[in-house]
Amino acid sequence: MNTVVCLKQVPDTETLIKINAEGTGIVTEGVKWVMSPYDEFAVEEALRQKEKAGAGSVTLVSLGPDRVIEAIRTALAMGADTAVHVNDPAFAAKADPYATATVLAAAIKDATYDAIFCGKQAMDDDAGQVASILGELLGLPVVTMVTKLEVSADKKTATVTREVEGGQAIIDVPLPAVLTAQKGLNEPRYASLPGIMKAKKKPVTVKTAADLGVSVEPMTIIKSMTLPPARQAGKKIEGDDSDAKAVALAKALHEEAKLI
Amino acid sequence: MHGSGITREIFWNVKGEGFPVVEPLTYILALTAILFLVRGLIKAGLLDRIKMMMLATGSDVSRFDNIVERLKYALIDVFGHKKILREPYQGIAHLFIFWGFIVLFAGAGLDFLQVDIIEPIFHKHFMQGGLYLGYSIITDLAGILVLIGVIMMLLRRYRNMPKWLDNKPEDMIILWLILAIVITGFLVEGLRMQATELQPGDPMHKYAWASFGGLIFALPFTAMSVGALKATHLFVWWVHLFIVLGFFVYIAYSKLLHIFMTPINIFMRNTTANPAPIKAMPPSMFENAETFGIHKLEEYSWKDLFDTEACMRCGRCVAVCPAFNTDKPLLPRDVIQNLRTHLEAKSKFAIDKDGKARILPDEEYTGPALIGGAIEKDTIWSCTTCMACVEACPAYISQFPKLIDLRRYLAMMESDFPEEVQVVFKGMENNSNPWSIGAHSRADWAKELNVPLMSQKGSAEYLFYVGCAGAFDDLNKKVAVALAKIFNAAGLDYAILGTEEGCCGDSAKKIGNEYVFQTLATTNIGVFDGYNVKKIITMCPHGYNTIKYDYKELGGNYEVYHYTEILDELIKSGKLTLKTPIEGLGTMAYHDSCYLGRYNKVYDQPRNILGALNSGTLVEMASNHEKSFCCGAGGGRMWMEENLGTRINQKRTKEAIDAGVKTICTACPFCYTMLTDGIKELEKGESMQAVDIAQLVAKAAGLE
Numbered sequence: 019m020n021t022v023v024c025l026k027q028v029p030d031t032e033t034l035i036k037i038n039a040e041g042t043g044i045v046t047e048g049v050k051w052v053m054s055p056y057d058e059f060a061v062e063e064a065l066r067q068k069e070k071a072g073a074g075s076v077t078l079v080s081l082g083p084d085r086v087i088e089a090i091r092t093a094l095a096m097g098a099d100t101a102v103h104v105n106d107p108a109f110a111a112k113a114d115p116y117a118t119a120t121v122l123a124a125a126i127k128d129a130t131y132d133a134i135f136c137g138k139q140a141m142d143d144d145a146g147q148v149a150s151i152l153g154e155l156l157g158l159p160v161v162t163m164v165t166k167l168e169v170s171a172d173k174k175t176a177t178v179t180r181e182v183e184g185g186q187a188i189i190d191v192p193l194p195a196v197l198t199a200q201k202g203l204n205e206p207r208y209a210s211l212p213g214i215m216k217a218k219k220k221p222v223t224v225k226t227a228a229d230l231g232v233s234v235e236p237m238t239i240i241k242s243m244t245l246p247p248a249r250q251a252g253k254k255i256e257g258d259d260s261d262a263k264a265v266a267l268a269k270a271l272h273e274e275a276k277l278i
Numbered sequence: 279m280h281g282s283g284i285t286r287e288i289f290w291n292v293k294g295e296g297f298p299v300v301e302p303l304t305y306i307l308a309l310t311a312i313l314f315l316v317r318g319l320i321k322a323g324l325l326d327r328i329k330m331m332m333l334a335t336g337s338d339v340s341r342f343d344n345i346v347e348r349l350k351y352a353l354i355d356v357f358g359h360k361k362i363l364r365e366p367y368q369g370i371a372h373l374f375i376f377w378g379f380i381v382l383f384a385g386a387g388l389d390f391l392q393v394d395i396i397e398p399i400f401h402k403h404f405m406q407g408g409l410y411l412g413y414s415i416i417t418d419l420a421g422i423l424v425l426i427g428v429i430m431m432l433l434r435r436y437r438n439m440p441k442w443l444d445n446k447p448e449d450m451i452i453l454w455l456i457l458a459i460v461i462t463g464f465l466v467e468g469l470r471m472q473a474t475e476l477q478p479g480d481p482m483h484k485y486a487w488a489s490f491g492g493l494i495f496a497l498p499f500t501a502m503s504v505g506a507l508k509a510t511h512l513f514v515w516w517v518h519l520f521i522v523l524g525f526f527v528y529i530a531y532s533k534l535l536h537i538f539m540t541p542i543n544i545f546m547r548n549t550t551a552n553p554a555p556i557k558a559m560p561p562s563m564f565e566n567a568e569t570f571g572i573h574k575l576e577e578y579s580w581k582d583l584f585d586t587e588a589c590m591r592c593g594r595c596v597a598v599c600p601a602f603n604t605d606k607p608l609l610p611r612d613v614i615q616n617l618r619t620h621l622e623a624k625s626k627f628a629i630d631k632d633g634k635a636r637i638l639p640d641e642e643y644t645g646p647a648l649i650g651g652a653i654e655k656d657t658i659w660s661c662t663t664c665m666a667c668v669e670a671c672p673a674y675i676s677q678f679p680k681l682i683d684l685r686r687y688l689a690m691m692e693s694d695f696p697e698e699v700q701v702v703f704k705g706m707e708n709n710s711n712p713w714s715i716g717a718h719s720r721a722d723w724a725k726e727l728n729v730p731l732m733s734q735k736g737s738a739e740y741l742f743y744v745g746c747a748g749a750f751d752d753l754n755k756k757v758a759v760a761l762a763k764i765f766n767a768a769g770l771d772y773a774i775l776g777t778e779e780g781c782c783g784d785s786a787k788k789i790g791n792e793y794v795f796q797t798l799a800t801t802n803i804g805v806f807d808g809y810n811v812k813k814i815i816t817m818c819p820h821g822y823n824t825i826k827y828d829y830k831e832l833g834g835n836y837e838v839y840h841y842t843e844i845l846d847e848l849i850k851s852g853k854l855t856l857k858t859p860i861e862g863l864g865t866m867a868y869h870d871s872c873y874l875g876r877y878n879k880v881y882d883q884p885r886n887i888l889g890a891l892n893s894g895t896l897v898e899m900a901s902n903h904e905k906s907f908c909c910g911a912g913g914g915r916m917w918m919e920e921n922l923g924t925r926i927n928q929k930r931t932k933e934a935i936d937a938g939v940k941t942i943c944t945a946c947p948f949c950y951t952m953l954t955d956g957i958k959e960l961e962k963g964e965s966m967q968a969v970d971i972a973q974l975v976a977k978a979a980g981l982e
């Protein structure tokens with residue numbers, strides 16, 4: 019089974035996020051970058067499908083600056099075979115979801131694949147659009163929030179379980195298709211040391227805008243970005259005994275928090 | 279009779295007119311026994327086992343440096359029973375048998391010297407007079423000691439058998455053989471005496487007391503005629519001889535081989551500073567090697583395999599193992615024994631008809647696997663690396679490091695580890711701490727505390743290496759705060775690294791992820807050396823041990839102190855005065871951290887500090903010092919679920935309860951956490967508390 023996995027490098031969820039001077043993005047210096055966790059599920063699923071089929075290849079596609087190679091190497095260490103790294107400063111300021119999908123579509127267009135896997139959304143901007151736009155651009159069906167995937171023996175169709183509010187839906191979809199990975203789809207593996215060593219030698223093709231023959235303009239522009247307000251310090255309810263404390267609590271909830 | 283007349287005839291009654299060839303026959307029999315022993319050793323596979331050892335490719339520490347010192351140590355340990363006597367009952371029983379046999383063996387040697395060398399060549403009889411009497415007293419005493427020793431052992435094995443002993447037929451056979459040897463020996467003596475010395479008018483009559491053992495064994499025979507005595511004597515003499523020879527041959531087939539192998543192993547003991555070294559993995563290995571850790575026998579070192587020869591299944595390692603004591607499937611003795619069985623089984627594959635041994639490619643070997651066959655995965659992951667086994671082993675065997683080798687294979691080659699561990703590795707990789715908390719918040723605990731930062735101070739006498747627990751864990755941040763206050767008050771020239779500090783990597787190393795460990799370690803070494811750090815104070819015994827021993831292998835050389843060593847010194851020198859009494863400590867006990875105690879012999883300093891508090895009463899829990907019982911968090915177990923058996927921390931907490939302890943004092947963040955949890959889990963929060971020594975010192979110094 020041949021698959022393509024789109025992956026994005028995002029700040030580690032624990033890293034310290036600062037808004038840049040213009041207020042339109044984050045300060046990228048000093049940030050610890052990792053592969054977006056939903057993309058890990060996507061990589062893992064691609065690997066499992068390949069292992070199950072007993073043949074095929076997993077190709078990674080990622081868009082971003084030089085540092086993105088680390089996320090690519092991580093996925094290669096997990097077992098992916100090759101990677102395309104679209105790296106062009108021309109894209110840097112323009113990569114909104116539509117632009118990103120356009121670039122990825124151009125990079126994937128000529129590949130042979132039975133499925134394209136993406137994370138259900140990137141852990142940083144949470145837009146969750148790229149996979150759907152990509153499907154549209156490539157003329158493929160899209161199934162989002164996949165938690166289980168069964169591919170038919172002839173690789174022409176797949177039975178997909180996806181999460182819906184309060185339950186699950188089972189969908190038959192013709193392949194190739196774009197599938198986005200939800201938590202629960204699998205447990206991503208921890209790259210083995212031989213995997214890490216091998217990943218250093220696996221081929222990564224770097225492509226520029228010119229190579230792909232695309233130019234993009236963003237359809238959306240971030241006007242401003244702010245951090246959530248700092249958490250207020252808690253308030254200690256004082257009182258001589260539990261009755262007094264209960265009265266004080268009720269008063270605080272009513273007058274200060276205006277909850278009751 | 280010769281000279282003074284105080285002597286006895288060697289081979290009395292046995293070598294008679296009727297049977298003059300007894301002497302040569304005895305020696306022929308003895309020689310035959312030696313041949314049988316050698317044949318037995320070969321038949322029992324010793325040569326094959328040696329061949330397998332020679333195949334082994336794993337690296338090892340030096341075993342033959344400082345030969346004189348090694349020899350001295352081995353002689354003292356073997357003849358003085360230094361380690362064996364740590365368990366008084368078994369120790370004394372073994373000491374009696376050991377020395378008893380040596381004396382009896384020497385006695386037989388003297389007899390031989392007398393009859394076959396001195397007499398025929400020099401025509402002198404030296405075994406007489408005072409010498410003979412002394413010989414007689416000492417050999418009888420030796421016989422009685424062996425008798426007492428063997429009875430003690432029989433009682434222990436078949437009356438009060440501890441649950442960690444495993445009785446096998448050989449144990450029974452050996453003890454009964456020894457018993458039979460002494461009893462028949464004394465019978466021979468008693469019968470002879472009854473027929474000679476004890477007959478009225480015999481010139482030796484008045485010296486019969488010197489053979490007090492024989493005297494007792496002569497009692498049943500007082501009514502026998504001399505003729506009957508002689509006949510019985512002759513019979514028992516031959517029985518005795520054959521049992522002795524049989525015992526000798528049995529060495530080859532049983533754990534008796536430890537008579538030779540254990541002393542050799544003691545000679546080859548680990549003499550490096552690190553008391554439980556794990557195989558070195560030079561960083562270059564990560565570029566060149568194809569496989570990491572161990573998944574087949576031959577990848578162990580020859581010494582790892584030799585260890586299996588020296589183990590006599592005494593079970594001391596089992597008795598102290600926290601995993602075994604909480605019903606987990608780990609018995610360090612069985613790790614060694616199973617390795618031995620595996621070695622024997624594998625030698626059948628690896629050695630061909632011509633006796634040539636070779637390393638089998640994985641595909642050609644169809645026997646049981648090392649991991650999952652000889653040693654179960656649950657066994658491998660149950661170890662807390664507490665080192666109690668290594669410390670307890672009288673044969674100086676290195677048990678648990680052999681499990682780390684297997685963990686390395688599982689972790690690095692197969693990514694096969696308890697699933698909870700994956701986020702721990704990721705946390706270490708991405709945020710340099712196992713809690714996966716943002717690395718930028720590493721110094722948040724020190725805010726508003728006036729803790730000097732290395733990056734601002736430039737240099738300091740001591741680097742205070744806080745470690746992940748002190749930096750990220752809420753409970754242990756309090757300890758870091760207490761230490762900073764104490765250092766400030768004592769005017770110590772120190773600084774912390776703040777966000778430049780990284781995880782020490784101990785958990786990664788002990789879980790078997792040497793790759794992540796070395797990444798973390800080399801980063802830290804780079805930072806330390808950037809500030810030209812010479813002396814380091816750690817808050818955590820795990821960081822202490824790792825920086826002290828493991829960083830050295832990667833080129834980091836520092837003088838490392840645990841904070842208890844520093845505080846003890848500050849108190850002693852008067853730089854820190856503890857005047858404020860602390861209320862409510864009650865009965866307190868110090869819980870020895872494995873990595874502080876057994877690994878680094880820091881036993882006294884924490885106790886000194888507690889003594890200097892002048893509050894509470896200090897007692898010891900049942901397991902303390904070298905035998906302290908692990909909290910359950912070492913070896914990366916801190917991060918794993920404890921699904922098998924009962925909980926180690928609760929077992930330790932119960933020990934504290936049994937000792938009537940109100941305050942458990944710790945000097946290790948892991949222990950602090952585990953015992954705090956233990957108290958909570960056992961619902962003793964009302965009557966007990968766990969507290970770190972640093973917090974007590976801060977309180978007593980009025981720094982709260």
Ligand code: SF4
Binds near residue numbers: 665
């Ligand atoms: S190190 Fe501790 S837990 Fe591990 S085998 Fe030895 S005694 Fe048991």
Ligand code: SF4
Binds near residue numbers: 610
């Ligand atoms: S390994 Fe050591 S302590 Fe354990 S049973 Fe063998 S000899 Fe005894």
